Amino acid sequence: MTQTVEQPAVEQLAIEQSKRPLSGRGRRLRDLATRLTTPLLPDDYLQLINPLWSSRELRAKVEDVVPQADDAATLVLRPGWGWSFDHQPGQYVGIGVQVGGRWHWRSYSLTSPAVGAGDLLEVTVKAMPEGFVSDHLVRGLEPGTIVRLAAPQGDFVLPDPPPGQILFLAAGSGITPILSMLRTLDRRGSVPDVVLVHTAPDADAMLFREEIRELADRHPGLTVVEHFSRERGRLSLADTEALDAACPDWRNRAAWACGPEAMLDAAERLWDRSGQKQRLRLERFSATLVGGGESGSVTFARSGRSVEVDGATTLLEAGERDGATMPAGCRMGICHTCVVPLVSGTVRDLRSGNEITGHESDAPPVQTCVSAAVGDCVLDV
Amino acid sequence: MAISDVQEYAHLSDEDVEALGHAFDDIRRDIEAKRGQDDADYIRRIIRIQRGLAVAGRLTLFASLFPPAWIAGTGMLGVAKILENMEVGHNVMHGQFDWMNDPEIHSSSWEWDTAQPAEQWKHSHNYLHHTFTNVIGKDKDVGYEILRMAKEQPWNPATLGQPVYNFLLAVLFQWGVALHDLDIDKVWSRDVDAEEMKGKLKQIWRKVRKQLVKDYVLFPALTGPAFLSTMTANATANLMRNVWSYMIIFCGHFPDGALHFTEDELDNETQAKWYLRQIHGSANFTGSRLLHILAGSLGYQIEHHLFPDLPCNRYPEIAERVQELCAEYDLPYTTGPLYKQYGQVLRTVMRLSLPNRMTGLPTSPTTPPKPEPELEKPQPTSVPVAA
Numbered sequence: 065m066t067q068t069v070e071q072p073a074v075e076q077l078a079i080e081q082s083k084r085p086l087s088g089r090g091r092r093l094r095d096l097a098t099r100l101t102t103p104l105l106p107d108d109y110l111q112l113i114n115p116l117w118s119s120r121e122l123r124a125k126v127e128d129v130v131p132q133a134d135d136a137a138t139l140v141l142r143p144g145w146g147w148s149f150d151h152q153p154g155q156y157v158g159i160g161v162q163v164g165g166r167w168h169w170r171s172y173s174l175t176s177p178a179v180g181a182g183d184l185l186e187v188t189v190k191a192m193p194e195g196f197v198s199d200h201l202v203r204g205l206e207p208g209t210i211v212r213l214a215a216p217q218g219d220f221v222l223p224d225p226p227p228g229q230i231l232f233l234a235a236g237s238g239i240t241p242i243l244s245m246l247r248t249l250d251r252r253g254s255v256p257d258v259v260l261v262h263t264a265p266d267a268d269a270m271l272f273r274e275e276i277r278e279l280a281d282r283h284p285g286l287t288v289v290e291h292f293s294r295e296r297g298r299l300s301l302a303d304t305e306a307l308d309a310a311c312p313d314w315r316n317r318a319a320w321a322c323g324p325e326a327m328l329d330a331a332e333r334l335w336d337r338s339g340q341k342q343r344l345r346l347e348r349f350s351a352t353l354v355g356g357g358e359s360g361s362v363t364f365a366r367s368g369r370s371v372e373v374d375g376a377t378t379l380l381e382a383g384e385r386d387g388a389t390m391p392a393g394c395r396m397g398i399c400h401t402c403v404v405p406l407v408s409g410t411v412r413d414l415r416s417g418n419e420i421t422g423h424e425s426d427a428p429p430v431q432t433c434v435s436a437a438v439g440d441c442v443l444d445v
Numbered sequence: 446m447a448i449s450d451v452q453e454y455a456h457l458s459d460e461d462v463e464a465l466g467h468a469f470d471d472i473r474r475d476i477e478a479k480r481g482q483d484d485a486d487y488i489r490r491i492i493r494i495q496r497g498l499a500v501a502g503r504l505t506l507f508a509s510l511f512p513p514a515w516i517a518g519t520g521m522l523g524v525a526k527i528l529e530n531m532e533v534g535h536n537v538m539h540g541q542f543d544w545m546n547d548p549e550i551h552s553s554s555w556e557w558d559t560a561q562p563a564e565q566w567k568h569s570h571n572y573l574h575h576t577f578t579n580v581i582g583k584d585k586d587v588g589y590e591i592l593r594m595a596k597e598q599p600w601n602p603a604t605l606g607q608p609v610y611n612f613l614l615a616v617l618f619q620w621g622v623a624l625h626d627l628d629i630d631k632v633w634s635r636d637v638d639a640e641e642m643k644g645k646l647k648q649i650w651r652k653v654r655k656q657l658v659k660d661y662v663l664f665p666a667l668t669g670p671a672f673l674s675t676m677t678a679n680a681t682a683n684l685m686r687n688v689w690s691y692m693i694i695f696c697g698h699f700p701d702g703a704l705h706f707t708e709d710e711l712d713n714e715t716q717a718k719w720y721l722r723q724i725h726g727s728a729n730f731t732g733s734r735l736l737h738i739l740a741g742s743l744g745y746q747i748e749h750h751l752f753p754d755l756p757c758n759r760y761p762e763i764a765e766r767v768q769e770l771c772a773e774y775d776l777p778y779t780t781g782p783l784y785k786q787y788g789q790v791l792r793t794v795m796r797l798s799l800p801n802r803m804t805g806l807p808t809s810p811t812t813p814p815k816p817e818p819e820l821e822k823p824q825p826t827s828v829p830v831a832a
Contacts, residue, residue, distance in 0.1 A: 100663055102655045103556035108549075109496055121548060160546075165485030167546040366553060367540065368572070387543030389553045 107145075115210045116144030122213040127184065129205050134269035136190040136237065137202040138175065143185060143213060151216035153178045153248040154241040154320070154347070157187065158214030158393050158401070161201060167212065168197045171394040173240040173322075173347070174216065175272075177247035188271065190237040214393060214401065220320065220347035222248065227318040231311055232260040233331060235299070235323025239271050241347055242322060246279055246286070255283035259311045263291040263299045263323070301330035304338070315340050322347040348396065357412045357436025364388040365407055365444050379404075379411060379432035379443060388445060390432060397434035406430045409441025447581055447597045449709035451721045455776060465774055466717025469751060472766050476755050480544055487758040488542050488550060491532050491738070499525035502682070503664060509674040519678040523685030524739070529558045530690055531741025536757045538567055543754075559686075560623035562652050565645060569626035575753050579698055579726035580706045586698065587705060589614070589621060590630050593797045595705040600800040607798040611791075618687035623649055689739070692787055697746040699793055700728040700786040702779035723750035724771065729764075729780035736783070737761075747778065 097106040107118035116125055124141040131137050139159075143149075151157070156173045172187040191202040222245040232242045239262060249255045264270035270290065280286045289310045291299045300306045307314050315338055321331045328346050335344040357375035362382045364370070371386040380402055383390035393401025397415055406422030406429075413420070414434050422428055427444060448454045452462050502521030508514035534557030536542070542550050556563045569585065577583035581597055588594040592611060593604050614621050627645055631637040660679040668675040697703075704725045714722070727746040737744045737760075745760035748767055755763065771778040780786075796804050 099655065100659060100667075102659055103558060103652070104496075109500060112493060112496055162485070165480070165482040165545055169546075367543075369540075384546060387540060387546070389543075389548060389551055 116142070118144060119146030122146050122215065124185065124211055124213050126205055126207050126209045126211060128207055129202075132188060133271050133273070134190065134236075134264070135202065136188055136271060137205075138186055138188045139201065139205065139211075141185045141187070141211065141213075142183060147213065148215075149183070151178055152221040153245040154221040155216040155218040155244075156241070156394065157185070157216050158212075159187065159201070160212030160214070161197065161205070161209075163197065163200050163204075169212075169214070169392045169395070170197050170201075171214075171396075173218075173244065175240050175243045175247070177244060177251045179248060180251035188237070188240050188243075190271075217393065217401070218347070220322070220345055222320070224252075226256055228256050229313070229317045230256060230258045231314050231317035231319040232258065232262075233319060233321035233323070233327075234260065235263045235327050237271065238321075238323035238327075238347070238349070239276075240322075242320060243272055243276075245320070246276065250279055250283065255279075255285040257285050258283075259287045259289065259314075259317065261289045261291065261299070261307075261310045263293060266292045266294045299327070301327060301334050304334065307334070315343075317343065319344045320347075321345070322349070324349075357414070358438045360409070360437045360439040360441065362437050363440070363442045365442055373437055375436055375438075377436060378414065379430070379435050379437065379441075382437070383432065383443070383445065390445060392433065395433045397431050400431060402432045403429040404432050405444040407442040407444050410438040411435040411441055412438050447595065447705045447707045448725065449707045451706065451710055451718055451725055454704075455721060455725070455774075457721075457774065461774060462715070462717045462721065465770065466715065466720060468770050469717075469720045472763060473752055473755065476752070476759050476763065477544075479759075480756060484542070484756040484758055485545050485547075487756070488533070488537070491528065492550070495525050495528040495533055498522070498528070506664070506675045506678050507668045507671065509668060509671045509678050515674055515678055519681045519685075522679065523682035526558055526682055526686040527689050527739055530686060531693065531743070532738050532757065534558070534563075535741050535743075538563055539571060540754045541756045558656070559619045560649065560653050560656055561619070561625065562648050565626035565648065566622070571753070575750065577711070578723055578750060579704065580708055580711060582708055583711070585625065589625065591621070592794060594699050594793060596797060596801050596804075596806045597705060597707075598797075600797075604800075605798050608795055611794045615688050615691040616684065618691040619683065623653065690741075692783075693740045693743050695790045696728060696730055696783065696786040697743055698727060700779060700781070700789040701793075702777060703728040720751055721776075723747070724767075724776055724778070726750070727779070728786060729778070730783045730786045731780055732783055744783075747780075 094106065100106075101109060105120055107120040111118035111120075115123060122143065124143040124147070126139055127142050128140040129137050130140065151174055154173070156171045158169050158171050160167045160169045162168075172189055174185060175188045176184065176186040189198050189201045191199045218241075220241055226249065232245070234242045242260070246255075246258075246260070249258070260276065262270065262273075262276065264273075267273060267290075270292075273290075276288055280288045291310070293299065299310075311317070319331075319335070319340075321328060321344060325348060328348055331344060332341075332346065335341050357373075357377075359372070359374045361370050361372050362379055364383060364386065367388055369386050369388055371382050373382045377385075380390050380392055380395070384392075391402050391404070395402075397413075405427035406420060407424055407427050408422050410419050410421045411430050412418070412435060413431070414436055419438060420428050420430055420435075422430075422441070430443075432443070452459075457465070498521045502518045502523075502525055505514050505518030505521060509518055534555065537550055537555045538552050538557070540552040543552050545551075548554060552567070557566075574584055574586045579587060581587055581595055588598060591614060592607050593600060627642060628637055632642075660683065661676055664679060665672040665675040706722060706726065710718075710722060724747055727750045729747050730740075730744045732740075732744055742757035742760050743749060745757075745764055748760045748763045749757070751767065752763065768778055770776070796806075
């Protein structure tokens with residue numbers, strides 16, 4: 065029943081979370097200070113003076129909330145201690161925001177460039193119907209609010225140096241990671257041969273339209289093809305016709321595509337048929353959950369808590385409802401932040417319908433954000 | 446008298462017990478639905494005040510050679526330690542604020558300013574004590590394996606010294622708590638898992654070492670020439686916290702009216718009967734809001750035992766509903782001013798240091814329930830419904 069841990073959990077957490085390594089003297093000073101504040105950390109006291117003076121949990125202050133087209137807003141964030149400012153263009157961050165006393169986490173692509181953004185970060189959030197967190201971020205966030213951050217993640221990134229010929233395919237809020245890439249190229253001062261196929265319902269709903277046109281004016285290498293679906297229907301990727309018209313040499317370009325699920329599926333098939341699958345990189349903002357689990361009880365071994373769930377509730381939602389400490393990231397089965405060992409019972413991956421069964425001796429990791437219980441199960445969290 | 450069946454003792458029908466169980470479940474649901482920003486703000490405010498007091502106290506003690514500064518610094522540090530253990534640590538480790546999803550205020554990661562590692566506390570307190578509350582032989586909190594607090598517990602000549610043990614426990618309370626999860630009783634019967642014991646002792650020692658270095662070496666050293674006076678100030682602050690938390694905790698289950706149970710009670714005990722046992726086994730005390738906060742909300746011991754994981758700032762409103770239910774079902778609701786409750790505790794400590802035959806107490810551990818229980822017990826808020 066009782067296990068012995070080598071280090072109090074809080075201190076362990078602080079070490080994991082501390083992203084910026086300290087110098088030898090800094091570390092000794094910190095060690096000494098920790099001996100004075102034990103069992104707490106110096107950060108627990110410093111953050112009373114300024115919430116950003118803590119590297120225990122990454123956090124940021126909202127400097128500004130800038131309204132954008134199409135029910136979206138850009139959050140300008142000033143990260144606190146521990147943030148290392150080394151994200152790659154195209155990556156996303158987890159943002160935790162307090163609503164009604166509770167922290168909720170969501171992931172958003174960073175729109176700020178990887179270089180030259182100073183000590184600020186930007187994400188652009190579109191208020192989703194029934195998405196109360198995104199709605200709160202767009203409409204309910206006051207400058208000065210403290211939010212939490214998770215370190216940047218994702219491999220939908222632009223390498224440095226970039227390839228010589230690039231195609232960006234962006235639909236709706238799918239422009240956000242690509243904007244970070246464009247801004248990064250702009251700050252570095254060398255934009256190669258880039259074609260951006262940018263689709264939105266209409267000109268008013270097109271995010272960052274002015275800025276992108278201005279970039280295209282300044283950089284002869286950047287060609288922007290705007291596609292308004294209210295006028296011309298959705299950009300069809302069922303065959304090559306639309307793409308051939310927008311960018312005839314698309315087969316020769318390294319491609320990054322981000323947008324709705326259906327568009328990305330179609331793009332994947334198209335590039336596959338053309339034998340160019342390896343040239344296409346995708347970023348999905350949501351996962352299609354098909355299967356359902358079965359009702360049962362989910363037990364969280366470390367807290368001993370247990371919660372009854374139906375087959376539609378993900379393990380992550382179940383844990384959060386019950387107050388268990390659940391790691392969480394993208395909430396769509398991509399980032400693997402939420403992975404937790406399954407000690408017993410069976411869970412189903414809601415995307416594929418695949419089942420995973422756990423045993424005490426062999427506890428496979430499961431993605432709690434896209435898995436649901438099939439009967440009773442126990443998670444090691 | 447230890448109770449072997451709480452339902453029979455309370456003279457409630459199956460239907461009553463079930464209805465009562467549902468009524469308590471309703472209270473939980475209502476509070477869970479209301480939990481929100483106010484509760485989050487409450488615990489954060491207490492944490493801010495507590496840490497502010499700790500810093501102010503430590504800083505004031507840099508002048509601890511100057512007696513008024515010694516007194517002020519010791520007072521602030523002592524109150525900070527009390528708040529940290531009682532209103533913050535104990536309640537956070539119960540998971541009362543886990544719903545906030547805040548990794549910095551969460552039962553799984555909280556560590557407190559006392560000798561016992563949080564992990565061992567959560568086992569001995571959250572699990573053993575809160576599950577088996579007042580069941581003799583299961584709940585180690587019935588006398589903490591040191592005192593004889595129920596007359597069903599066996600007497601031996603060493604028990605005569607229990608007024609002295611009681612005093613020592615008050616003064617050294619954090620050390621008693623630190624060893625609480627160790628199954629010391631099993632050491633004598635050699636029925637102990639040596640590896641587990643070693644692991645726990647090592648864990649305690651690692652923590653204790655840090656605690657001692659902080660209070661008795663580093664902070665005194667920082668204050669330079671005031672080394673000794675800062676050390677005595679820190680020792681006094683720890684003593685304040687020890688005696689205060691001892692007193693509050695002893696008033697939770699040892700005043701008259703808080704009853705004990707035999708292990709038979711646990712057979713087929715339903716959730717509803719578990720609620721009933723918590724009500725019969727716990728005692729509140731009355732006082733101002735400030736007193737309740739300093740007591741870690743344990744003046745609402747009955748509510749705390751019914752709902753150990755609901756936010757402590759909700760206990761006052763929960764108490765109103767619990768009292769109504771107790772009145773409706775003619776159940777005891779033991780409470781009184783703190784001095785009176787603690788007076789009863791002291792009397793029990795003294796009385797039970799003697800064998801039962803010398804104090805006129807019945808010796809049989811399973812006396813059947815009296816037809817009219819509780820009449821002589823203080824129940825200021827319990828209104829008998831039926832004659």
